Amino acid sequence: MTDQRPAVSVEGLTKTFGPIRALDGVSLTVGAGEIYGLLGPNGAGKTTLIRSLVGLVTADAGTVTVLGRRLPDRAILADVGYMPQAPALYADLTAEENVRFFASVHELDRHRGARSAADALALVDLTSRRGSVVATLSGGMRQRLSLACALVHRPRLLLLDEPTVGVDPQLRTELWQRFATMSDEGTTIIVSSHVMDEAERCGRLGLVRYGRMLAEGTSTELRRLAGVERLEDAFLVLSEGRS
Amino acid sequence: MNLRRTGAISLRILQQFRHDRRTLMLLFGVPIILLGLFYFLTGAGSGLPAVDVVNQDHGPMGAIVVADLSRSSEITVTETTATRAESDLSADTVAAFVVLPPDLSARALSDAVIAPTVHLEGTQPALTQPVLLALDQSVTRASTSLAATEGVRVPVLEPTLDYLHGGPGLDTLDYFGGAFIGLVVFLLVFVVSIIAFLRERSQGTLERLMASPLGRADIVVGYIGGFMVVAALQAVEVVVFTLYALHVHNQGNVALIVLLTLLMTLVAVNLAIFLSMFATTEFQAVQFIPLTIVPQVLLSGIIFPITTEPGWLQVVSRLLPLTYGVDGLRDVMLKGDAITSGPLLIDLAVVVAFALALIGAATATLRSNAS
Numbered sequence: 001m002t003d004q005r006p007a008v009s010v011e012g013l014t015k016t017f018g019p020i021r022a023l024d025g026v027s028l029t030v031g032a033g034e035i036y037g038l039l040g041p042n043g044a045g046k047t048t049l050i051r052s053l054v055g056l057v058t059a060d061a062g063t064v065t066v067l068g069r070r071l072p073d074r075a076i077l078a079d080v081g082y083m084p085q086a087p088a089l090y091a092d093l094t095a096e097e098n099v100r101f102f103a104s105v106h107e108l109d110r111h112r113g114a115r116s117a118a119d120a121l122a123l124v125d126l127t128s129r130r131g132s133v134v135a136t137l138s139g140g141m142r143q144r145l146s147l148a149c150a151l152v153h154r155p156r157l158l159l160l161d162e163p164t165v166g167v168d169p170q171l172r173t174e175l176w177q178r179f180a181t182m183s184d185e186g187t188t189i190i191v192s193s194h195v196m197d198e199a200e201r202c203g204r205l206g207l208v209r210y211g212r213m214l215a216e217g218t219s220t221e222l223r224r225l226a227g228v229e230r231l232e233d234a235f236l237v238l239s240e241g242r243s
Numbered sequence: 244m245n246l247r248r249t250g251a252i253s254l255r256i257l258q259q260f261r262h263d264r265r266t267l268m269l270l271f272g273v274p275i276i277l278l279g280l281f282y283f284l285t286g287a288g289s290g291l292p293a294v295d296v297v298n299q300d301h302g303p304m305g306a307i308v309v310a311d312l313s314r315s316s317e318i319t320v321t322e323t324t325a326t327r328a329e330s331d332l333s334a335d336t337v338a339a340f341v342v343l344p345p346d347l348s349a350r351a352l353s354d355a356v357i358a359p360t361v362h363l364e365g366t367q368p369a370l371t372q373p374v375l376l377a378l379d380q381s382v383t384r385a386s387t388s389l390a391a392t393e394g395v396r397v398p399v400l401e402p403t404l405d406y407l408h409g410g411p412g413l414d415t416l417d418y419f420g421g422a423f424i425g426l427v428v429f430l431l432v433f434v435v436s437i438i439a440f441l442r443e444r445s446q447g448t449l450e451r452l453m454a455s456p457l458g459r460a461d462i463v464v465g466y467i468g469g470f471m472v473v474a475a476l477q478a479v480e481v482v483v484f485t486l487y488a489l490h491v492h493n494q495g496n497v498a499l500i501v502l503l504t505l506l507m508t509l510v511a512v513n514l515a516i517f518l519s520m521f522a523t524t525e526f527q528a529v530q531f532i533p534l535t536i537v538p539q540v541l542l543s544g545i546i547f548p549i550t551t552e553p554g555w556l557q558v559v560s561r562l563l564p565l566t567y568g569v570d571g572l573r574d575v576m577l578k579g580d581a582i583t584s585g586p587l588l589i590d591l592a593v594v595v596a597f598a599l600a601l602i603g604a605a606t607a608t609l610r611s612n613a614s
Contacts, residue, residue: 054454074456082454088447105455149451 005068007032007157007188008053013062015048015211022048024211025062030190030204032156035183037202038192039235045211046192047085050161053190054082067157078106081155085162087146089134095121095141096130099148106153113152120148123178125171139166147175151182158182160191164198176201196232209239269530277537283556284547292370292551294318294377295328295340302348304357307385309343317377332362332407335586338370338550339363341378351389355398357382365406366577367548368418378402408578413492420491421572422545424481424500425507429565430536432474432508434529436515440466441528444519449609459609463602467512474508494579499587500572506594507568513601514564520608539565564597 010028014021022045030036038046051057052064055072069076089098099120103113121127124144134142143166151158164172176198179189183203191202199205200219207214207222215222215238219231226234260267296312298305312320318338323331328340342360351357361378363371382400390397404411409418443449452462482500485491493500518535522528541547542556543565549557560566571590574580580587 051454056450056454074458077454078456080454082451084447084450084454086447088451090448091446102451102455105452105457107456 005032006030006065007034007067008036008190009063009065010049010053011063013049013052013064014060015052015057016060021211023052023059023062026208026211026213027062028206028213028216030188032188033183033186035179035189035191035201035203037199037205038190038208039194039196039199039205040192040208041194044208046208047161048211049208050082050159050190050192053157053159054080078153079156081150081153081158083147083150083158083160083163085165087142089142089146089149091135092133094131094133095126095137095145095148098134098145099152102149103152108153116152116154117148120152121145123151124148125174140168140171143167144171144175154187156187158187158189160189162192162194164193164195172198196230196235199231207235207238214238265527265530269533273533277533277541280538280541280556283553284541290551290553291315291317291319292338292373292548293336294320294374295323295331295337296320297325297328297340297342298322299325299345300343300347301345302351304348304351304385304389305343307389308347308359308381311381311384312341312377315377315381317373317380328362332364335364335550337364338367338548339374341374348389351386351398355396356401357386357398358401358403360403360405362405362407365409365413366418366573368415369546370548370551375402408494409492413577416489417492418577419545420485420489421493421500421576422543422569424485424504425565425568425572426540426543426545428474428478428481428504429507429511429539429568430532431477432470432511433515433536434532436466436470436512437519437522437528437531438525439470440516440519441522441525445524453609459606462609463513463516463606466516467509467602470512471505471508474512475505478504478508491576493576495575496581499575499580499582503568503571503575503591503594506591506598507564509598510564510568510594510601513598513605516605517601517608539563542566543569545569564594567593567597 006029008028008030010026013023013026015023026045026049028049038049040046048057052059053066054077055074064071066073067076067079090101093101096117099117100113103116108116118127121130124147126141126144126148129137129141134145137145143163147160147163150160164175167175179191180201183189191198193199202219204216204218205222206216215225217225222238223229223231223234226237228234228237294312296309298309300306309320309322312318313322321337325342328337328342331337332340340362342362344359347357347359359378359382361374363374365371379400386398449462478501482497482504486493486497514535518531519528522531542549542552542560543563544560549560549566552560567590571587571594574584574587574590582588
């Protein structure tokens, strides 16, 4: 909270996959404790951007600095939580075994791991299903379990790639309240979405399209910039203006 | 049944084949490769077992038999001295040597018996049969012509068989038991690990691990650790069952058999991690079985002796890890080699080298997985 350095700093990030330019000179700075929303249509480059923040994408050009450390730097990943778009879980393990595995991967000892796993499962409302094998859980439950696995080690930076897909509205509201609490406690959260009502809950937003950062700002700022009432319209106006 | 709807399914299957070039290659390429291998291993392409002949006969019979043997279509014959023949046999450069004794002609005339001594290497039954067959044919032809000129009875062949390793008490199971221990363990561990690792890739958890403080080596060594616990139990079970329930002949140290088996599983686990890089689905992973396992079964000397393969195929055999595992297991179980034996140490060293190289390759492929 007192850390004045940005949690994430990206400069001129470029990545091409064959003929596709997934990222085209993206720059981005996210302060500690911020909730930053990456907004854009499918294929805009949001996922590639998030994956490059955990070293899964080796950029063609540009730099990524996470929690004060220039990537690639495996050690800093201990302080980062990453939730991929599709729930990546061990289908033949129970919910609790999954969470505890990811706790130990992040070097939590047995005792702390068990306690953190219980907390994380409670957070996503899966305590009653902790003994269930993942293959028997519904899609929404798996999504929540995947989130629990991403935050079990209480990371300082949480990267969520479309975390609320398949989650019902009530739990979605609860999760966003929880994100807000974590943010207040100093956790930096970067979340991608193409759902506009979620975007309203973010502190700042970045509009991504064609691998470029089209505009940045709070929801209010973006709507004012585009001269429209609704964020959705702002997105359309701003992306047409630049593409 | 509706022809249009049914046809849609057939058409879709053909479309899927069109998109899956690898499966097409498997369906149309692998049969050619495997049948070609069979041709070279069994047919015109394969070489003949090498046999030394020592002719000590004082009479005319020995020279006739040697001359006939040298035209044999079953074996390749070299005439040499007894000392030379013995060293050839222990160096494994010949499958057998035949000694035609000084009284060969004399006994053929007096007792109507031809009694050469056949010294067999003994660990490869596929090499023993052609030797005895060729000897029988040559002796029959030689003695028939001799009998005609001398006007006596046609003598019968009564060879004395002497085994360098093993002996007449060994049956087929004894010969193949050791090789099969290696094969069964290698095959099962390979299949289970390639599927397990492919699931790690396809369900996205590998990506998640790569986004954690875990290094690539951590992941590979962790996999080895987990699989080796199960593989060790499996190795002990297989060895105990083979030796004590099936009573397969074993002359060597049981611990060496378990060690070799464990090293084979280490190779199998890492080969699986390495190859899983080249598969995107479990379906494609299963396709690696005919591609990697079947040629190894054919070329590792389990069934067809490597020494009778065409030269270029012997080179291929020497590049396969299973060859050394099988050879090592035979050294221990049939020859009773100890850890100090040179050939066994070479086999062990090569299998260890394969394991280390594949650990390196498996670790390296994890790197390229993160684009």
